Amino acid sequence: MRNFWTKIWDTFKKRKKLSLFSLGFCFSILLVTFFLNSPLFKNEPAQVVAPYTKNLIIGTQPVKNQSNEDLFLQPLVFQREHPDPGLIQNNSLVGFSSPLSVSSQILAMKTETELEVSGDKEIKEYIVKEGDSLWQISDKFGISLNTILWANDLNQNSIIKSGQKLIILPVSGAMHLVKNGDTLNQIAKTYKGEVEEIIAFNDLLEDGKIYIGDLLVIPGGQMPVSPQIFSVPLGSSYFIFPCKGKVSQGLHWYNAIDIANDCGSPIYAVAVGEIQRTGWDGIGGNFIRILHPNGVVTYYGHLSKILVEVGEDVSQGAMIGYMGQTGRTTGCHLHFDVRGAQNPLIKYSVGSYLSWK
Known part of the structure; x- marks a missing residue:
């Protein structure tokens, strides 16, 4: 009997030691896991x-x-x-x-x-949607309400309608159409802007050279209390059609009409004048600007080829280039805009065919 109880006691002592060892081992694992997950031991950057x-x-x-x-x-x-x-x-x-x-x-x-x-420094055109308000549109484009009002000759009591087109500047401020005799210093003073900001934002040369008909954005500018309206009256025969073709888009930015025809169709000077500028821009593609004696400037965009040079005198009806689809366009057409006067082609509805005969 004594041997029996001795065996039981020996077995219990062995199992007790095993249990204590197991508990100690598990507790050690828990401690190691805790410290390894502590922020003191982690090597992650703080947010x-x-x-x-x-x-x-x-x-x-x-x-x-x-x-x-x-x-x-x-x-x-x-x-x-x-x-x-x-x-x-x-x-x-x-x-x-x-x-x-x-x-x-x-x-x-x-x-x-x-x-x-x-x-983006592009001046855009926005078509008003149902339910839009001027305040919502200003928020949408991240510009001040006054910026929209000034650019579109509106006031805070103006009512906008669905389908109406609004000019949207890329930054809060004002816009100025350069006319004869303008200087950058004068423009900056008129709109309470900074010459350096005007030069930088409009990508002008360091000397600040500007041309009649330039459209300048004055960042942070304020519209003067009594802005001058510059619009030269034109006789009914002062301009001829710049080309033959169908009116594919009515009046849009800037004071422009689109005329569509085959690529390579000839483009003509609408009146006597001097080739003021030629070149390329991302929207208008190959373009020509003509300064006319009355101070009005006409713009011809999306050309496939330019036939004239800056400083060249042209007569009314002189061929100056060919229609194309350069720049931002979906088809062959002429973008024709008038700066400083009403565009005489606005009286023709979309779909009208323009021709001298």
């Missing part, structure tokens, strides 16, 4: 959160806060728990929900809770 500010500077410079500290020198996450409607101010900043990646080159803003990265 950078942009501080909240209502004075974000939108432009080609880094966005700064009120302490003039660079916020967006590299991509980071701007986190807010909820959109803040208080951000919707005259500067068109809007609230947005986190998380939102923000790049270091923010040049434009949308109201649809996102930021658009763009270097």
